[in-house]
Amino acid sequence: MVLRLGLLALLGGLGFSAPAVAASKERAFLKALSGEWIVLGAKRNTTCRVILKNEATIGGSEIIVSPDCTRKFAVMGDITAWRVSERGELHFVDALRKMRVRFQTPDNSYVAIPEVDGIDRLEKATRR
Secondary structure: OHHHHHHHHHHHHOOOOHHHHHHHHHHHHHHHHOEEEEEEEOOOOOEEEEEEEEEEEOOEEEEEEOHHHHHHOHHHHHEEEEEEOOOOOEEEEEOOOOEEEEEEOOOOOEEEEEEEOOEEEEEEOOOO
16 A cells, blocks of 8 residues: 555656546557457458548447448447456447447457357458
């Protein structure tokens, strides 16, 4: 407890507040998640690309859903934003801010829990 209070006092003395530090870490985390991702179906033979952007929008941050996503996974036609929950889950949300697809990360990819509309996981796209 004393260490924590000392750290908060130090940060406060440097012109930082605990909320400012937390907000800075959150921005860095969102920036790290930004970029091109691949939505995969259960058998991995159905895929499409999305771009998670770092700009705020209603319900979270902007997402660009490729047109083929809506043909392959109908729910993707409703997705207008993405966000990260307090538990570190990644959520795809609709225009009414309702979570439509929820991903958890037990490894290097995000797994849809539960599987929605055939979507099984989300993986960071790699450049070839």
